Amino acid sequence: MSNSRIRRFGRTGLGLIPLGLPVLMFILLAVQSPDFFEPQNIANVISQVAALLIVALGQLLVALIGGIDISVGSVLSLTSALIVSIANPWLAIGSALGASLLVGAANGVGVTIFGVHPLIMTLASMTFVQGFTLLVLPAAGGNVPDPLIMLAKASVGGFPAAFFWCVAVSLIASVLLYKSRFGLRVFAIGASSENAALNGVDVITPRVVCYVLCSVSSAVAGIYLTGRISTGDPTMGQPFSLDSVTAIALGGVQLAGGVGSVIGAVLGTVTLGLIANGMNLLGVSPFLRAALTGVLLLGAISLQRRRTIGV
C-alpha cells in the first residue's frame, strides 16, 4: 500500500470498498428479496457468518504481521473430529484447543525462527493436520454433547447465540489489538519488522503468538460450528482457509502487514456472508458460489498492489 493511501485511511485500511461493499449488498438484497429482513433470515445470516468471523479475526492477527495461515481450515476440521471422538466433552474441548496450540506454535516457529515462507509452512501443516483428522474421524458422523449444541444454538432475549459469539470474539480481538502492548507490537512489526527490531521491540515472540492465536481461534470456530451442525465432519473446515483470507482482504486488511482493523475483518465477513445468503435466497448453485468467492478473492487482492512479484 502506498504511503498516500496510508495517510488517507490510516492503518485501518478502511477505504471505499470495505465500507461500501456491505452497504451495497444490504441494499441489493433488500430490493431483490423481500424475505431478507425477516428476523429469521437475519438470525440465519448471523449464525452462518459467526464461524467465519472467528477464523477471520485470527487470520487478521497473522495478516497484520505480514503472514498468512492457510492451515486454519484443517484445524477447524480437527476440532470437529476430536469433539465427536472423545467421550468426555471437556477433555475433547481441551484436547482440541491443545492441538490447535501445537499447530500454531509449529507454524510460528517454522516461520519466525527457521525463516520458512508462511504459505509453505502453513500449507504443510494444513496437509498434515488434514491427514491426522481423517485418521481420527474417517467420515462425517458422531454425537456432539448437548451443552455444546446449546452454546451454539440457544437464543437469549431474541438474539441467537451466534450474535454473542460474534460480539465476544470481536471484543477480545479489539482489546488485544488496541488496548494492549501486544497490539502495539503487532502493528509495529507488521509495518516494518526491521525498524521494530532496531527500536528494541521483540519481533519473534509476538509473531509466534499471532500464529498460535490464529490457530486457537480456528479451534474455537470449530467448537461453535460442530455445536451448530450437531455432528462431526472431518472436512468441515476446508472452505475456511481461503474464505477467511477473502474476508479480511475484502475488509481492507493488507496482506503485506501493518494495515488492518477488527471492524474491517467484521465488514469483510459480513460482505461474504451476505453474498452467500443472497445467492441462497436467489437459488444459485452452491458450486457457483465457491467460484464467485474465488472471483471476489482475485478482485480483492488485485486491489492490493505490492512491491514484490511472486509468492
Add this chain to the structure above:
Amino acid sequence: MRPVVAEPSRTLAGSLKSAGGRLLSLPISYIGTILLVVYAGLARPVLLQPFLLMLILRQAAPLGLAVIGQSLCIRVLSLDLSFGGVAMVVSYVLTSGYLKWPEPALIALCLVFGVAVGALNAFFIARLRASSVIVTLAMVLVLSGVVTAFSQYRAPGDSPDFIKYLGQTRIGIVPLAPLVWLGVLIPIAIFLRASVFGRYIDAIGANPRAAWASGLPYVRVVFAAHILSSLFAVLSAFLLVGFVGFGSLSIGADLALNSLAAVILGGVTFGSGKGGMLGPAVAAFMLVFCFNLLTSFGLGEPGKEMTQGAIIALAAIAYASRTLRQ
C-alpha cells in the same frame, strides 16, 4: 594471483570437509531415493521387481510433468497451486462429451485453455502483483466451482482413444507415459541450461531486485513460467485421464501439493537461484515410491497426507536453516 593462505581443499581434512559440504548441498531427493530403495530392498523387496518399478515410474510420470512446471514457477519466486483445477477442467472437457468435437480439436482446446489459465495467473501475479499462492488457489475455486456446477447436468465419461493410448500403452515392459515425461524433461533441461531464458530465470531467482534493476524482462519471464506451468498441468492431466480411461472430478487433486513437495525435495529453493531439473524429477519418483511403500505397509489416505505435510515442512525447514547458516 597466488593465494596467501593455503586453500582448505589442499589438505586432507579440507578436501574431506568440502566433499562433505558438497554432499550436504545435494538435493535431499538423491539421498532420500537411495535410502528408500535400500529400505524397500530390506523390508519390501517385491517393490523392486522390474515390473513394479515400471508401474511406479508410470505413476510418477504425471507428477513429473507437473513438477517441471512447478519448478519453473518456484525458480522465479512464484508458485502454482492451480494444477488441480486445471486437471479437473481438462478431464471434463475430454470426457464429458459436452463439446461434440473431434479428438484433436478437444486436445487442442485443452492446450489453449492451459495457456489461457497460465496467462491469467501470470497477469494477476506479475502485472497486478498479487500473491501467487492466493491467485492460484482462487483460480482452483473458480475452475472447480464451474466444473462441478456443469457436471450436475452432464457427468464426466469415457476418455478419448488417443489419451487412453498415451496413458496405457507399453513398449515391451516400458510404459509410454514415463517416455513422454523424459521426452519433455530432457529438452527442457537442456534448453534451460543453454538458453538466455534459463539465465534470466536463474537471475530472477537469485535476486529479483537486481534482476529488475538491470532491466531483465522480469514480467515476461514470469508470464512464460506460468504459461508453461499450466501447459505441463494439462499434459499431466492427459496422462492421468489416460491411465484411468475415464474422467472424474477428483482427478489431479493432489498434483499441486505433491509437485511443491517434489520441487522442494529436489533442491529448488526460494530466493537462492539454485536448482536444476534433475533433482525435482528424481524427487517425483521418490515421492511416488514412498507412497507405494506406505501403501504396502497398509497406510491409507490419511497416512499419505500426513507424510506429504511432514515432508514439505521438514524439507522447507532444512533448506531454510541451511540458507540461514550461509
